[in-house]
Amino acid sequence: MKYVDEYRDPALARGLSSEIRSLVVPGEVVRVMEVCGGHTHTIYRHGLEDLLPPEVELVHGPGCPVCVIPMGRIDDAIAIAETDGVTLATFGDLLRVPGSRGSLLEAKARGADVRTVYSPLDALALAVAEPDRHVCFFAIGFETTAPATAVTLVQARDDEVANFSIFCNHVLIEPPLRAILETPGLQVDAFIGPGHVSSVIGTDAYRFIPEEYARPIVVAGFEPIDLLQSIAMLLHQRAEHRCEVENQYTRVVQTRGNDRAMAVIHETMQPREEFEWRGLGVLPWSALAVREAFGAFDAERVFTVPGVRVEDPRACRCGEVLTGQIKPWECGVFGTACTPERPIGTCMVSSEGACAAFYSYGRMRQPDTTAVSITRTTPTARG
Amino acid sequence: MCLGIPGQIVEIPDRAAGLAVVDISGVRRSVSIALVDEPALPLEPDDWVLIHVGFALGRIDEEQARDTLDLLRRGAELEQELDVIRRGTIA
Numbered sequence: 001m002k003y004v005d006e007y008r009d010p011a012l013a014r015g016l017s018s019e020i021r022s023l024v025v026p027g028e029v030v031r032v033m034e035v036c037g038g039h040t041h042t043i044y045r046h047g048l049e050d051l052l053p054p055e056v057e058l059v060h061g062p063g064c065p066v067c068v069i070p071m072g073r074i075d076d077a078i079a080i081a082e083t084d085g086v087t088l089a090t091f092g093d094l095l096r097v098p099g100s101r102g103s104l105l106e107a108k109a110r111g112a113d114v115r116t117v118y119s120p121l122d123a124l125a126l127a128v129a130e131p132d133r134h135v136c137f138f139a140i141g142f143e144t145t146a147p148a149t150a151v152t153l154v155q156a157r158d159d160e161v162a163n164f165s166i167f168c169n170h171v172l173i174e175p176p177l178r179a180i181l182e183t184p185g186l187q188v189d190a191f192i193g194p195g196h197v198s199s200v201i202g203t204d205a206y207r208f209i210p211e212e213y214a215r216p217i218v219v220a221g222f223e224p225i226d227l228l229q230s231i232a233m234l235l236h237q238r239a240e241h242r243c244e245v246e247n248q249y250t251r252v253v254q255t256r257g258n259d260r261a262m263a264v265i266h267e268t269m270q271p272r273e274e275f276e277w278r279g280l281g282v283l284p285w286s287a288l289a290v291r292e293a294f295g296a297f298d299a300e301r302v303f304t305v306p307g308v309r310v311e312d313p314r315a316c317r318c319g320e321v322l323t324g325q326i327k328p329w330e331c332g333v334f335g336t337a338c339t340p341e342r343p344i345g346t347c348m349v350s351s352e353g354a355c356a357a358f359y360s361y362g363r364m365r366q367p368d369t370t371a372v373s374i375t376r377t378t379p380t381a382r383g
Numbered sequence: 384m385c386l387g388i389p390g391q392i393v394e395i396p397d398r399a400a401g402l403a404v405v406d407i408s409g410v411r412r413s414v415s416i417a418l419v420d421e422p423a424l425p426l427e428p429d430d431w432v433l434i435h436v437g438f439a440l441g442r443i444d445e446e447q448a449r450d451t452l453d454l455l456r457r458g459a460e461l462e463q464e465l466d467v468i469r470r471g472t473i474a
Binding site for chain 1: 386387388389391408415417418419421431433435436437438440441443444445447448450451452455456458459460461462463465466
């Protein structure tokens with residue numbers, strides 16, 4: 001597939017792996033946080049950690065918009081779905097996310113009309129096709145996805161669709177990054193920046209990271225070569241005592257982003273004073289709500305949702321995984337009580353969640369310490 | 384939700400409505416080009432765009448893609464050379 005296959009070329013990967021090895025200072029660990037769930041997925045799926053020297057440690061961040069949705073908001077969506085005459089249209093990723101009394105999928109099994117869509121435009125088309133039902137679209141995503149919802153809202157208004165609304169859970173990328181950077185004792189030396197969010201907001205949006213927090217950031221594409229090249233670029237910055245925003249994903253991302261996308265977001269949505277993030281708590285001005293001018297399409301005005309704040313289950317350590325404090329396998333319920341089939345937390349539910357990615361691709365690679373020690377005590381013919 | 388896939392414009396049946404037919408790895412779908420199409424720089428069939436949840440989010444710059452790959456290939460060749468040099472013993 002064009003623009004994908006070339007960025008999975010093993011020869012290029014070997015070249016970059018070699019370059020990365022030559023750039024590290026032996027024994028000096030560099031902790032690189034990749035923010036975006038899509039990057040986490042690529043890293044585990046292609047076993048990129050095997051191509052990196054031990055001096056490069058990858059830490060996973062909170063850039064998975066499914067993973068950061070608190071259970072209370074799922075409960076709200078289920079309440080909407082269980083309303084008579086309502087069809088809740090949602091991305092597939094959200095179906096299995098557990099609320100306090102089960103997931104949307106389980107609500108569907110009990111009779112709620114929950115349908116999967118690929119695009120918010122499909123949800124709008126559904127409303128037009130079924131005028132006797134009210135279709136509510138469960139809108140999630142960072143600035144990557146918000147423009148799609150925004151254009152859909154404009155179209156709903158222009159086409160005078162009377163039976164459509166969105167349950168707005170769009171979040172912004174800068175606040176969680178700041179929250180992580182403000183964490184006392186944070187041990188992250190560099191960032192791999194989200195690729196597709198950047199195609200909307202541009203790369204200048206990250207200047208606060210080198211300028212206020214003295215960490216370099218490279219905006220990366222999603223193929224293995226993109227990530228390896230980005231890591232090499234970060235190491236070059238360190239070696240050359242530079243600290244700046246760089247763009248590795250030049251084939252898609254421009255410095256200024258997409259003005260039209262930003263404008264349509266601004267036309268239809270506004271920042272919320274507060275929004276709760278799983279693992280990060282309540283962050284100010286970190287999410288979007290539908291503007292009053294589009295109020296007829298705002299599910300939070302159309303419906304009365306419970307709006308209850310639900311604590312995460314005690315065993316769940318998604319918050320620590322999302323902020324890079326622990327690795328998936330360090331959570332006590334990883335792979336046992338919490339699996340993709342029966343998830344406890346959001347990191348396991350979303351295909352981009354660190355736990356799900358590791359469960360699917362990474363588990364087989366974990367070194368078995370017993371085997372290593374047996375090998376070392378066994379004499380070998382070679383020196 | 385970061386998933387964005389390259390797709391190639393097949394045709395633009397209704398530019399005013401901002402819709403194009405796009406080929407995404409063999410699958411054809413109607414996609415909104417409202418965020419990318421500009422009067423000054425209109426999208427045309429055969430152009431490549433990045434598709435996310437039924438919307439073209441940006442154009443894929445073929446020159447940039449080619450430049451990056453060329454750079455990487457030269458880098459890989461150089462690294463191969465350097466690797467040989469590193470491992471070679473000096474008699």
